[in-house]
Amino acid sequence: MAKSAPHIYLSALPFSPTCSLVSTHYSTSFPQILHVERGQLSHWPSSEMAISNFGAGVLSVAFSPDGQHIVSGSRDATIRVWNATTGETAVGPFIGHTGWVRSVAFSPDGQHIASGSDDRRIRVWNAMAGETVAGPFTGHTGWVRSVAFSPDGQHIVSGSGDRSISVLNVAIWKTGTTNDVDFCDDFMINDEGWIRGKKGELLMWIPSVHRKCLHPPSTIWISGKRATILNLSNFVHGCSWVTCIDTEIPVVQYYNSP
Numbered sequence: 738m739a740k741s742a743p744h745i746y747l748s749a750l751p752f753s754p755t756c757s758l759v760s761t762h763y764s765t766s767f768p769q770i771l772h773v774e775r776g777q778l779s780h781w782p783s784s785e786m787a788i789s790n791f792g793a794g795v796l797s798v799a800f801s802p803d804g805q806h807i808v809s810g811s812r813d814a815t816i817r818v819w820n821a822t823t824g825e826t827a828v829g830p831f832i833g834h835t836g837w838v839r840s841v842a843f844s845p846d847g848q849h850i851a852s853g854s855d856d857r858r859i860r861v862w863n864a865m866a867g868e869t870v871a872g873p874f875t876g877h878t879g880w881v882r883s884v885a886f887s888p889d890g891q892h893i894v895s896g897s898g899d900r901s902i903s904v905l906n907v908a909i910w911k912t913g914t915t916n917d918v919d920f921c922d923d924f925m926i927n928d929e930g931w932i933r934g935k936k937g938e939l940l941m942w943i944p945s946v947h948r949k950c951l952h953p954p955s956t957i958w959i960s961g962k963r964a965t966i967l968n969l970s971n972f973v974h975g976c977s978w979v980t981c982i983d984t985e986i987p988v989v990q991y992y993n994s995p
């Protein structure tokens with residue numbers, strides 16, 4: 738290139754878009770160069786970069802707040818973060834979902850990524866480390882098609898194929914719990930209707946009519962269908978269950994006469 742720079746420029750000139758300043762200013766000065774018979778562009782293409790080294794189809798993308806990174810969600814159930822300038826992989830793949838990742842979003846400070854998947858779960862990731870910092874958040878009974886952070890970063894909203902929208906309280910997963918009860922977002926209800934703690938202890942029994950509609954502690958609001966949300970701020974369980982009795986309430990006792 739150093740030995741024939743003018744030749745390089747002349748070879749590129751016929752391929753410049755016809756409406757570009759380069760073409761309109763210089764083309765008439767070089768009539769003896771090649772001409773493009775078909776396929777010549779009229780304007781410079783708007784695409785600045787193409788990222789193609791994905792493992793599967795891409796379903797969702799989002800820019801980081803500073804514009805330096807791009808996050809993508811894919812059909813292979815993974816999430817990747819890309820350098821927006823070079824197109825190279827910055828972090829990832831993030832592995833945790835078991836279904837297509839249909840939606841991804843950066844938090845306002847760019848430190849976290851929320852993702853929604855066909856596995857009906859929402860996860861929150863460390864944007865630069867790729868580790869799961871919260872979740873999976875349950876509650877939706879259909880594919881999670883969209884997720885977004887609130888402008889202040891305190892809530893995550895999600896939309897699902899179950900025709901509902903839910904709002905998660907970010908502060909809960911940052912602090913860990915809302916109370917002393919071992920009732921977390923990935924809770925399970927057994928066949929008898931009991932929610933068990935991490936050590937297998939029985940926490941609470943849920944009537945069958947409320948089991949399908951029961952939402953995790955981080956869910957503060959839901960629309961689109963009937964929901965059951967529990968307030969456990971004063972709840973006692975296990976060996977402490979007897980303290981649920983208000984001792985100020987008069988108690989009538991019966992004794993056998995001697």
